[in-house]
Amino acid sequence: MLHEYRDDIQELKQKDAHFTRIFEKHNDLDQKVEDAEAGRTILTDVELEILKKEKLLLKDQAYKMIMDYRKTNA
Numbered sequence: 001m002l003h004e005y006r007d008d009i010q011e012l013k014q015k016d017a018h019f020t021r022i023f024e025k026h027n028d029l030d031q032k033v034e035d036a037e038a039g040r041t042i043l044t045d046v047e048l049e050i051l052k053k054e055k056l057l058l059k060d061q062a063y064k065m066i067m068d069y070r071k072t073n074a
Contacts, residue, residue, distance in 0.1 A: 005066050026058040
């Protein structure tokens with residue numbers, strides 16, 4: 001997720017527990033989506049769609065936190 005901001009992500013993970021929780025939850029959902037799409041986990045289309053939307057929301061939140069961090073540390 002957001003690989004181009006790798007350095008900022010590492011710094012935020014060390015400084016901000018809320019960011020870390022968002023980041024880890026996103027990665028957990030990413031794995032669940034991947035498992036469902038590969039057939040390793042059975043989910044309905046609705047369940048999969050809910051996971052994808054939640055994952056996207058978390059990514060948006062993380063992106064906003066990264067952008068705010070970059071503004072204050074520029």
